[in-house]
Amino acid sequence: MFDPTDLYRLSEDVPELTDPVLLYHFDGFVDAGGAGRLALGHLLAELEHRVVATFDVDRLLDYRSRRPVMTFDTDRWTAVESHEIVLRLAHDTTGTPFLLLTGPEPDREWELFTAAVGTLATRLGAGSLVTAHGIPMAVPHTRPLGVTPHASRGELIAGRPSVFGKVQVPGSVAALIEFRLGAQGHDASGYAVHVPHYLAQAEYPTAAVTALEEITKATGLVFPLEGLRAAAEQTTAEIAAQIEASEELSTAIAGLEQQYDAFAAGTERSLMAEPSEMPTGEELAAQFEAFLAERDERHGD
Known part of the structure; x- marks a missing residue:
């Protein structure tokens, strides 16, 4: 039996936390308008944070399909932008601590990676795991963006109707985390922001604002959104x-x-x-x- 804790390395000063929310997003799956990527990227840019755990990307990524950028200067290699999958600790504008897990979506060992996220959530006392991303929809940008919520328990999104019925779609690590860890008793939820299909390939900050507003409604975390709203x-x-x-x-x-x-x-x-x-x-x-x-x-x- 493989040990999921072998997939990551904890920092030397692991904090003692009380029921923090764990936000997560991985680059590589459908994310129309960059909703999830822009949202969590904005938090990392605006809030102070420190690394809590680092995952072993050599085991998780296929470098030939996701080649790191290297810099060549005149006659030698001078830099490499290494991939990272990192769990960080940050604080919202009220001082409430929460966790941020970001990086490229793993190419392999999905089940072990999901189990590793579960062990980290348990180790750090994370009471809920939340994700967000964008999906392309035939909607205009001149109307409020819709959101499809989903969760491991119906009570987490009570009173939120969905425009979807039963569908089968390609899987993602983010969805697998919600499915597997939800089955183990963790509260896990996500918010799919409806992005105008003609803007799906662009960076659409309005979608990121909507994603963070949904996370605030679900968790009570308060984020600095002025810069993101101005960009929107x-x-x-x-x-x-x-x-x-x-x-x-x-x-x-x-x-x-x-x-x-x-x-x-x-x-x-x-x-x-x-x-x-x-x-x-x-x-x-x-x-x-x-x-x-x-x-x-x-x-x-």
């Missing part, structure tokens, strides 16, 4: 300018708005369906490519 407002303004300059885009967004409003009014039309006589998500995304490339180049300058 700027991105929304840039998108609006792009749409205003294109009659085709304006017509397409108006159609999505009509579908969204009809659904919200209680009709049987589904947000999952593609409306007729309207560009597909791929076609809309293609029309945004030039805009996004221009925006990224401008921000880089």
Whole structure:
């Protein structure tokens, strides 16, 4: 029997915590708009934190499919950006401690990795585990973003209806953690933010704001969101300018708005369906490519 604790190394000064929330997100699975990545990345950028445990990425990652970036300068290698899967301790704006687990999604040993997360949660007294990510939906960015909650116990998301029925989808480590650890008695939940399908490949800060607001509702943790909200407002303004300059885009967004409003009014039309006589998500995304490339180049300058 393999020992899951062999997958990570604890820091020398492991803190004594009382029922901290463990937030987690792994890069590599579906995350439309970068909702989960931007959300937890924002917390790491805004809040002080320290490493509690480091995972053995040599065992967990396939370097040939996820090659680290190396720097070559003139005649020698000078740097390498090594991958990390790290558990950190941070404090919210009220001083409440919580844990953050981030990094690339493991390529192998999913079951052992999930068990390792469970042992860390138990060792550190984490009462609940929470994740968030974005999923592409046929919704307009001009309406409030929807969220599909899911949890190991129905009581954790009571009163939250879902637009989904029973579906089968490709699995992820994040989902496996909720499934396996939930079966072992841990409280685990997640929030899938509905991101406009034509913005799924872009960085959409509004989705990250929504994700963190959902986490706050579920956990009581309070986060500094001013900078993220400002980025969301700027991105929304840039998108609006792009749409205003294109009659085709304006017509397409108006159609999505009509579908969204009809659904919200209680009709049987589904947000999952593609409306007729309207560009597909791929076609809309293609029309945004030039805009996004221009925006990224401008921000880089």
